[in-house]
Amino acid sequence: MIRRHVVLVAAISMLASTLMIMPLASRASADSPASCATSQLQPIASNNTSGEPILLVHGITSSPAVFDHSVGGGASLAKRLEALAGVSVWTFDYHSVSLDWVTNPSIGPALATAIGCLESSTGYHVAIVDHSMGGLATQYAMAQNDDQGSPDASNVSGVITIGTPFEGSKLLSAIKNGAGDIKYSNPVEGATIQAYLSYCAGRLDDNFCPLTNILDSPVGTALEYDSPQIRSLPKWPSYVPVFDIAGNMQLKVNIGPLHFTGSVGDGAGSVDSATAHDTTGQPLVITCPVTLLHPMQTLACEHTVLPHNATVVGRVVTEVEKLDGIDTQTATTTTSTTAPTSTGPSASPAATLLASDSSGDSIASTFSVGPPKLVSASGFTDATLSNCDPMDPSRSVATKIVINTRATSSLTETVDFSFLAPLTNPGSMSFVMDYSNGAQCDAESAGLAGVSFKVGPNAPNTFTMYAIDIDAVSPDTPAGDLQALGDWLIQQPSLTIEGNAAGGPFWGPRVITCEGDINNTSYLVPAGQLPASINTGLSSDSCSPQLTQNQ
Amino acid sequence: MRATQQPTAHHRVRKSVAIPLLGGVVLAGAIFAVLTLTHHSNGHGVLDRAEKIPTSAIMTSRQLVAASVKSQRDALAPLVDSATPPGRLLPAGSALALVPMTWHQSGNFANAMADIHIPGEAQQKYELGFVRLSGSWRVTFIQGSS
Numbered sequence: 001m002i003r004r005h006v007v008l009v010a011a012i013s014m015l016a017s018t019l020m021i022m023p024l025a026s027r028a029s030a031d032s033p034a035s036c037a038t039s040q041l042q043p044i045a046s047n048n049t050s051g052e053p054i055l056l057v058h059g060i061t062s063s064p065a066v067f068d069h070s071v072g073g074g075a076s077l078a079k080r081l082e083a084l085a086g087v088s089v090w091t092f093d094y095h096s097v098s099l100d101w102v103t104n105p106s107i108g109p110a111l112a113t114a115i116g117c118l119e120s121s122t123g124y125h126v127a128i129v130d131h132s133m134g135g136l137a138t139q140y141a142m143a144q145n146d147d148q149g150s151p152d153a154s155n156v157s158g159v160i161t162i163g164t165p166f167e168g169s170k171l172l173s174a175i176k177n178g179a180g181d182i183k184y185s186n187p188v189e190g191a192t193i194q195a196y197l198s199y200c201a202g203r204l205d206d207n208f209c210p211l212t213n214i215l216d217s218p219v220g221t222a223l224e225y226d227s228p229q230i231r232s233l234p235k236w237p238s239y240v241p242v243f244d245i246a247g248n249m250q251l252k253v254n255i256g257p258l259h260f261t262g263s264v265g266d267g268a269g270s271v272d273s274a275t276a277h278d279t280t281g282q283p284l285v286i287t288c289p290v291t292l293l294h295p296m297q298t299l300a301c302e303h304t305v306l307p308h309n310a311t312v313v314g315r316v317v318t319e320v321e322k323l324d325g326i327d328t329q330t331a332t333t334t335t336s337t338t339a340p341t342s343t344g345p346s347a348s349p350a351a352t353l354l355a356s357d358s359s360g361d362s363i364a365s366t367f368s369v370g371p372p373k374l375v376s377a378s379g380f381t382d383a384t385l386s387n388c389d390p391m392d393p394s395r396s397v398a399t400k401i402v403i404n405t406r407a408t409s410s411l412t413e414t415v416d417f418s419f420l421a422p423l424t425n426p427g428s429m430s431f432v433m434d435y436s437n438g439a440q441c442d443a444e445s446a447g448l449a450g451v452s453f454k455v456g457p458n459a460p461n462t463f464t465m466y467a468i469d470i471d472a473v474s475p476d477t478p479a480g481d482l483q484a485l486g487d488w489l490i491q492q493p494s495l496t497i498e499g500n501a502a503g504g505p506f507w508g509p510r511v512i513t514c515e516g517d518i519n520n521t522s523y524l525v526p527a528g529q530l531p532a533s534i535n536t537g538l539s540s541d542s543c544s545p546q547l548t549q550n551q
Numbered sequence: 552m553r554a555t556q557q558p559t560a561h562h563r564v565r566k567s568v569a570i571p572l573l574g575g576v577v578l579a580g581a582i583f584a585v586l587t588l589t590h591h592s593n594g595h596g597v598l599d600r601a602e603k604i605p606t607s608a609i610m611t612s613r614q615l616v617a618a619s620v621k622s623q624r625d626a627l628a629p630l631v632d633s634a635t636p637p638g639r640l641l642p643a644g645s646a647l648a649l650v651p652m653t654w655h656q657s658g659n660f661a662n663a664m665a666d667i668h669i670p671g672e673a674q675q676k677y678e679l680g681f682v683r684l685s686g687s688w689r690v691t692f693i694q695g696s697s
Contacts, residue, residue, distance in 0.1 A: 174660075175657060175658050175659070175660065187633045188634045191630040191631040191635075192634070194628055194630060194660070194682045194691045195631065195691040197660040198660040198662050198680030198682055198691045199662055199678075199680055199692065201655050201657035201661045202601075202661075253634075254693060255635045255690075255693050256615075256693045257638075257640075258636050260634040260635055260636070292694045293678060293694050
């Protein structure tokens, strides 16, 4: 794990002839890893300090105890990591000053010292696991020079972040600067955040509202979205592998009998902020449905519980083990600050479709370029999305979604679909359900956020929904051609889409009729099948819908 | 786990105050009364001190039971309105009254409890969310308490 230093001591000293060439870890025996321990830097196990170091850095109003929380009655993240062979697990503690910004000498600078000491005393690069602002403290620390004059980033094998608001928090900005001043990714995000923050007003000591207690602190200002403090942080070193984990609470907001669903991130920061520095291309986004006024709901993806979420813990362990692979590959290199070629930050998922059912099970899948992604969850559904990133100019115009439910002769399920940010224009997405097999339509509602409908009873377990993506055909598609496209789709036999009076057939909130006689295949509309007179801006149609059912 | 089962800082402070035995019962009763009047909890953590409901929020909430759908929806914050499916927010003939001293505000965001009576149904407690936009309070959610 963790790029190992095989540092050869050059024979330039008068004592060179009397010294054996040895690894740095051995050379440091007089300055053992245990000597790195301070009131802030502590090993999990005092008798295990010499292995490849894994450093756990907590976040705001927290402490190292956040990593020692039992996971499902089993071992904590710290214990799971400690059980790995050949490692030593350390915690960095700044709880007494955690409401200060990372430039506080006891945070970023002290963390830099800790990283440098662990590296030089063990001979191994340091793997860092950060929660929340710990990631920003690490960002600061990595730019500091160690006692060799090299940036501390060169002492780091990789970083795994859990809920780090790299770009700051829109939630905080909205609270502090005025609700109307924030630029949201889309209207649903803005509406959901406004509902969430109004719910959190005055709610102290409530894990559902983790920001309430930091509003008046220095960090409460520094962590505003794109704040001067955030912008002045040193650039994240491109050669350090980063795996980001984000929470994604999908909040169902009731407006009397109506509702919409949107993301409030993990309650502290948004998903895009928490995945901003991921270099793997596939950050882990833990999605969970939440509601207002639901006293004992499980907050599986809320900011403060992410470090003890079982999925998160398992993935952190896996990612740390992957760093072991990096170590193996580079074990023969000498210590150097030369950075490996950066893979560059990857784009956040263009759009995610969340499905949740009335039992509380949920699935989430990302529209992504490439093979269809099979997603599943216990109980409720197996669903396969037929690829097609709405932002990808080569995707299909319409996407078919096959949903398996638990609907039985007596069980009716409510299924909610909602788009997560970011879509360039959420109002451009239209959903059409195939009701021919028993899906009910009486409870259907549709809005910018998505659709909700009932399935069963007496419905087959599998039925079909189509997401017809109009505006996203191409960001550059002329408005006239969008209209033409809409007209063309409407004219296709047996496909009925009813628009609201104000918005036209494909724009704005719409009502989807219950009368669509949908053929299962004919409405997958590759752009290549569109009339030539419609300029979609597409050069090819490489996005072939593929369906797979997971039984 | 939610924080609802944990004592609040406010409560801990109260517990640490030494209360003379004489008159303690009276004082404890007074404290209870103060806490009851200034806090309410619905099982989601403890709310901070409640305040008087601003007049503009009362006016906005009345729009929610207006006869026309447009008037009802004008009570919503614009973003919330655009995210909410078309339709009436509350049935015609509904009555709504904000519950005094249930206003909790943090900056431009607030919430309050309301009694809503929908024709043909028993009166129910709802929680309303508010956001202040250009000096005016607009509704962000209407959530039944059960």
